[in-house]
Amino acid sequence: MSSTPSAEFFQPLKADDPVVVGGYRLAAVLGAGGMGKVYLSYTPGGRPIAVKVIRAEFGEDPEFRRRFQQEVRSAERVQGLYTAPVIDSDTEGEQPWLATAYVPGPSLAHAVALNGALPLRSVLLLTVGVAEALHVIHGAGIVHRDLKPANVLLAADGPRVIDFGIARAADTTALTSTGVSVGTPAFMAPEQASAGTITPATDVFALGQIMAYAAIGAPAFGDGPSHAVLYRIVHEDPDLSGLPEELRPLVTRCLSRDPAARPALTEIIELCQQISPEPLRQGEDWLPRKVAGSITERLRLPAPAPTPPPQQPSVAPTPTEYSPHTPPPGGAHPYAPTGHAVAAAPTQAVPGIPAAPGMPAAPGLPPGYRPPPGYQTPPPGYHNPQAYRPGYPTLPPTHPTGYPPVAPRPRRTGLIVVGSVVAAFVGLGLIGYLLPDTGGKGGDAKADGAKSGGAASTSGSSASPKKRTDPQPATYEGIDVTGNYAVMLGDNPPTPAEDHSGGVMYGKGDLYYYSDSMFGDDKLGSANGKLVVLNNSQKGSLETCRSETRYTEKVGLDQLGKGTQICVLSKAGHIAVATYQGKSGPNDPSKYITVDLTVWRNADDPKAR
Incomplete structure (x- = not known):
């Protein structure tokens, strides 16, 4: 079997797709919906994740941002075996995003569209798994609001519910009155269609729809224009003629127009156990073979996109710009990959740095200036933090590792080395003398430092840290x-x-x-x-x-x-x-x-x- 990633599941990034989101380098497009686009990426340790980037239109709405932040915080508390956990997010950036664990499995919508209805045992295991997920989600104070086949993924060890609570962030925002559709009409509850009160029972109605869809292979209220489907949900009974007899009483109760008449999630799980001819246990055989094969296909993941080659800017950086070797204030993102592209150095020398042979000198230096012997061209992206500024004396440039400095004058090398060593010993002695002796470990540490003369710290900085030995359990x-x-x-x-x-x-x-x-x-x-x-x-x-x-x-x-x-x-x-x-x-x-x-x-x- 080929190990090449399937283009059907992993679409390549396009010109308008970002390359990096929140420090995560994107590898492929997983899908797109009314609220945003989902990408495949990896943590620094190599764990695949799904990064959902919210549409820019939503990000511009302050009410959406406020609600989205609340829902993400609630979603981070959800710890269920049948949910895809939220592991990272940014609710304040230009385009909000959140990252969840990647689930290698097709959605229920994809599986049914490709292979048709599921057998009874698979439907029952699907139902109890989704019911458990909803129980945990509701326990965190969240109503899903958009439970549909596309938001139920079929993993090898059971279903996974995704995108819980995000639809609430879009409710009552400015976009809901401009034609942007968040929920899926075919799987809405009557109270959603008629702008009624949303409660956990709303998700129970959607669960009934999920059961019917999985067992029949089509929505219980049919297809067609949105307004026609919503009218049938509010005013007509569902078409359950293709539903197995064993499921009909339970599905009918879940699809009751009265939220109070719908069963509780714990009762749904008990009834599914009673319907099943054998005890329900999740395992790798819970899905038909054709659907299980689709899981294997999704395990052949594409690698992240390669780092693009450096591009040379047309102008030299200003003295106030950050050096590519120095991170900006605030530090890097905790998941920032180490392979980010860094802009190449400009073709013109930075002020305060001598020009390479054959290149014009930097401003402020005499015409025809040439570097001394031994000078090498700075590496791409090099910036001298001590560059010349008007009114300040010119300081010698600093050099990153691997970039040799200007060749020193031989007759002064010995004096500089000896002077540096003497100054270091004198400085350490003065510090040890002036510091108060606090006694105990602190005093011992001071005495040891004075005795060593700083040599210990020098050797310690060059020694590599010892690898921690794992303790015995x-x-x-x-x-x-x-x-x-x-x-x-x-x-x-x-x-x-x-x-x-x-x-x-x-x-x-x-x-x-x-x-x-x-x-x-x-x-x-x-x-x-x-x-x-x-x-x-x-x-x-x-x-x-x-x-x-x-x-x-x-x-x-x-x-x-x-x-x-x-x-x-x-x-x-x-x-x-x-x-x-x-x-x-x-x-x-x-x-x-x-x-x-x-x-x-x-x-x-x-x-x-």
């Missing part, structure tokens, strides 16, 4: 964590201890179990670090936990199943994989959860995550 099975108790990863063994802080602060442990019997709020969380809920396809390991960035601080127990693995990253530098094994039964005298822990102590530098 320690495994603890069957740890019962009682409600409102916490575990510290540094303890050996990690013994749950009662956390008296409690309340709305949840706790102070590296891993705590918070249980509120009054409101039924059960959460697993970390007050001293971060958590990452791993997908079914991921194996809990030190490498996995180090590379994951889908951080959260707490997760509801209703999002966890037996065997779910969670990375725990403590501020003290300990890393652990917690495997959730279940919780106490209704007849148990106490309320607790059971976890297995694999702990790598001091696997990272202590820091605030």
Whole structure:
């Protein structure tokens, strides 16, 4: 089988497409919609991501920007096994964008259009997966509003819901009255079509549409002009004649015009389990073979676009411009690739830098000036921060690594070297004498520095840092964590201890179990670090936990199943994989959860995550 990326899934960048967005170098176009364009890119570690760039028209609307920022912040809190997590964003740039994990799978719309309706088991597994995703999304205070086949991706281990909450940012903006369509009419709920109140039940109606579309192979309210489809949604019954009998009662309830009559998401999951002749379990065989083959095609990813060759500007940079070797204030973007193109040096010498042979001298230098022997042309993009300015004395240029300076005069070399060494020793001695002796480690450090005469610091700067040796893991099975108790990863063994802080602060442990019997709020969380809920396809390991960035601080127990693995990253530098094994039964005298822990102590530098 060929390893060449398929042009059907990955379209090349066009002239009007950006090359880099937020420090991410783009590799291909994944798709486009009413709100923007989606590109394939990679993190510095090589993980593929999808970067969605919002249309410029939306970016110009201040109300959209305000809402978009709110929705992105909410979406970053979503930690579900059936969602594509948001890993980065910029809501304040010229064109807002956000980046999510790349899901190698076709959309439901593409799969049905190419292969037709899905079998019953696939429809049921699709439904329970999307229902779980909506449960997590609603738990974060988000209503999807635009749940449709194009926003449901079919991965090897289950569906993924994308673009949750983004449609809300476009509601009531200036663009909604100018003909820009955000939602898809064929999958809107009646309250959306009639400008009614939007609630989580709105997404349940869309889920019913998703079920019907997957099982029938066509929208339940038909195709045609938008106004005709919306009229049928509000006033007519759906066409469910091609729906399997087993699904008809559930789909009919989901498509009720009365939001209060639609079933809850938990009830939908239970009914799907009852409909299935065998227990529903997500696995790699949940999709028909033809659809699964499309997933394999999407794993052959194209490489990022090559860095374009340097281009020479027509004018010399001014003394106030930043050197290409010096980043501007604020530092680089945390995901900025190292392969960005840098503009070449100008053909005319910069003021204060002698011209190369055969080139005119810089302004302010005498005509016919030629560089001294040994001088070489500066590399592309070189800029002298000490260049000549009117009213200031001319200073010698600085040189980047690999760029030799002007040949020195031999008769002064020895004096300069000796003078520099003597000055360094005198300076270090004076500093050591003037600094107060604070005692303890600080005093010892000062004394050691004076004794070494600075030689240690010189050798230290040239020595390469030692590579951290990964610690050996320690495994603890069957740890019962009682409600409102916490575990510290540094303890050996990690013994749950009662956390008296409690309340709305949840706790102070590296891993705590918070249980509120009054409101039924059960959460697993970390007050001293971060958590990452791993997908079914991921194996809990030190490498996995180090590379994951889908951080959260707490997760509801209703999002966890037996065997779910969670990375725990403590501020003290300990890393652990917690495997959730279940919780106490209704007849148990106490309320607790059971976890297995694999702990790598001091696997990272202590820091605030």
